[in-house]
Each structure stands twice: as structure tokens, then as C-alpha cells.
Amino acid sequence: MKILNDIISTVTEDHKIREIHTCIHWTAVVSKNCGLSSTFQDDCIPHVPVRDAGNLAQRAALEVVEYARSDNLLEASIGMAALNSLIEIDEDRCVELNAFEILAEKGKGKNVCVVGHFPFIPRMRKLANRLWVIEKRPQKGDLSAEEAENVLPMADVVAITGTSFINHTVDELLSLCRKSFVVMIGATSPLSPVLFDYGVDMIAGSKVVDPQKAIQCISEGAIFKQIKGIKYLIMKK
Numbered sequence: 584m585k586i587l588n589d590i591i592s593t594v595t596e597d598h599k600i601r602e603i604h605t606c607i608h609w610t611a612v613v614s615k616n617c618g619l620s621s622t623f624q625d626d627c628i629p630h631v632p633v634r635d636a637g638n639l640a641q642r643a644a645l646e647v648v649e650y651a652r653s654d655n656l657l658e659a660s661i662g663m664a665a666l667n668s669l670i671e672i673d674e675d676r677c678v679e680l681n682a683f684e685i686l687a688e689k690g691k692g693k694n695v696c697v698v699g700h701f702p703f704i705p706r707m708r709k710l711a712n713r714l715w716v717i718e719k720r721p722q723k724g725d726l727s728a729e730e731a732e733n734v735l736p737m738a739d740v741v742a743i744t745g746t747s748f749i750n751h752t753v754d755e756l757l758s759l760c761r762k763s764f765v766v767m768i769g770a771t772s773p774l775s776p777v778l779f780d781y782g783v784d785m786i787a788g789s790k791v792v793d794p795q796k797a798i799q800c801i802s803e804g805a806i807f808k809q810i811k812g813i814k815y816l817i818m819k820k
Contacts, residue, residue, distance in 0.1 A: 584652055586754055590777045594669045597645045602798070603661060605633075609770070609801040609810070610664045614644035617794035618667025619770040619801075619813075621746045623656035626720075631655050644669050651748065659749045663771050672774045672790050677816040682742070682768045682787035683707075685817060689764050690740040698735075698756060699744030700725060701768065702808070711740075719750070728752075735759035745772030745788065757781050770807060779820045786818040 598614040610622045625631055633655070639647055644665050651662025683703040686695070687710055695711040697704065700718045708714050715734045718725040726734060735741060735756065741763040747753040748771060757765070765783050772778075772788040791797045793812030800810045 584751060584754065586757070586777070586781050587651060587748060589780070590670075590773050590775045591645075591648060591651075591666065593775060593777060594645065594648075594666070596669070596671075597643050598669065600640050600642055600644050600647060600665065600668075603639055603647075603664075604798050604802060605657065605661060606801040607804050608806055610660045611791075611794070611798050611801060612644070612647070612661065612664040612668045613794055613798075614665065614668040615671075616668050617791035617797060618664045618669070619789065619791060619797070619810075620660045620664035620667060621749065621769065621771050623660050623746065623749045625656055631657065633658055633661065652751075654751075656749055659751075663745075663748050663773075667771075667773055670773055670775055672816065673776075673818075674790075674816070676776070677774070677818045679814055680787075680817045681815050682766065682817070685766055685785060685787060686740065686742055689766075693739040694737060695740045695742070696734050696738035696763075697742045698731065699742075699746065699768070701742075701744075731756060732759055735763070736761050738763050740764045740766075742766045742768050745769035748773070754781075757783065770810075770813070774816060774818050776818070784820050788816055788818070789813045790816055 602613040604611045647665040650658040694713045696715045716725045768787045770789045774788045796812030
């Protein structure tokens, strides 16, 4: 968890948690800012409890950030949202773009590997010379997570889901991207320049600009494209 440790070490200002919303698709933590993360849980044991649930509000956010290290995926989801709530995003280093626009530009005619089954996969198949999709829960045409070590070194362009922080695979995945152009994608992705030290070239994340609106959306079961009150940001190396 070296990458996670390094990102956490850059947080210099702690804040109390004001709200936590763990919803079906997304988790939001409100402290200094509002941070988002995908909501994950173990499919085999779906009712694993979250430590101290009901008593996390008003705690120091950095205390809850430690949940990001947990093997309990629901705790790790909360921890990543807490971390994102503390990161001060340098918007001077960002442009307001959707991740697919970057991948379409960089991946056209190239060998592309996407870790995570994103909605843009059908469009990407039409543009790439070859497209591999790696997924822990493979859909038709996807490869299993075990294929990552075989496929990633062959890719010209790699997109890695930010949820790799939740399942603790991010360090290993990035170590396999030897000569690729690498994009970290999704609202779980910390918009932290620390990622550039580990081979990431662009971070395609988001910033919550209207927490009330965003939380209302995720509380009503919104998937990512339905969430209002956020900006799509690309941070460049």
C-alpha cells in the first residue's frame, strides 16, 4: 500500500467528519470537502459490519481514512471517500474533460487495456487496434484479473479504475505498466500528483461542487453519469 501511504502523507490538514453516506453505488464523506468513492462490498459475505458504524460522524477524517487499508471492502470504500474529502485539488493543473475523450485520443489505433468494465467499452472497441478489458467479475469478452500480468505489459495505453485502491491492487497494477500511457479513472481516484511518481500520466477524477445535490443523487441510487453537482476533471502530469 505504498502509493496509498504516500498520498495520505501529503494531507496536512485534518477536519472532523460531518456526514457519511454509504449508498448502493457510491459513498460520500463530507469533511473539509465532499469526497466520493465507489461502494464495494464482499459478494460472498455481503453483511460484514463496518467498525463503529453509527459513531463515525464528528471523528477526525484522518482517523477514518485509515479504513482505506481495510480488507473489509465497505470500510475501504468509506476510507477512500474520507481521503478524497481531505485532498485539496489543484484546479490549475486540471482541465474539465471526460475520461473517454482522453482515451479516444490516446488509444485510437493502439493496443489498449482497461482495468474495470466501464460504460465506454463498446465505443473504445471501435477505436482501438486491440482492446483488453480486465475485470474481477468478468462480463462477456472480459479477461479475469489473473490475466493482468500477461496483458498489461503489452498495452500502449492503460486505463485503471480508481477502485483498485479499494481492493488494494493499485500498486501491483501500476508496476506492470512498463511503457504504457496510463490513465487513472473514476471518482474513487485521488486527484493527487503523488500518482505521477508511480507511472500515472493522467488522473481522470471528479470534484464535488454541490455536495447537497450530489448526495441526493447517490442516495436515490444514481450511477456515476447521473450524479449532479460534480465536475469531471483531468489532472495532467
